[in-house]
Amino acid sequence: MSDETSTTSEPSSVRQRVIEVLERIRPAIQSDGGDLELVEITDAGIVRIRLMGACVGCPSSTITLQMGIERNLIEKVPEVVAVEQVH
Secondary structure: OOOOOOOOOOOHHHHHHHHHHHHHHHHHHHHOOEEEEEEEEOOOOEEEEEEEEOOOOOOOHHHHHHHHHHHHHHHHOOOOOEEEEOO
């Protein structure tokens, strides 16, 4: 996961907490042949994620994004309001 591609000036504490949550989720995604990359966190609190590997084109990727990644991030990092997938 790259943490150097942010185009916003989000506080590092928010970014660090987002990364920590994603690192906890990552093994489950990797066990199915996929992976994820944090692209950016906008000033509005939107986390942009790129799904990779087996996640690309997987019919369950939308559910993974919303019910797994987004739910966990919003719960554990209150500054996060939504998660979007980028391609």
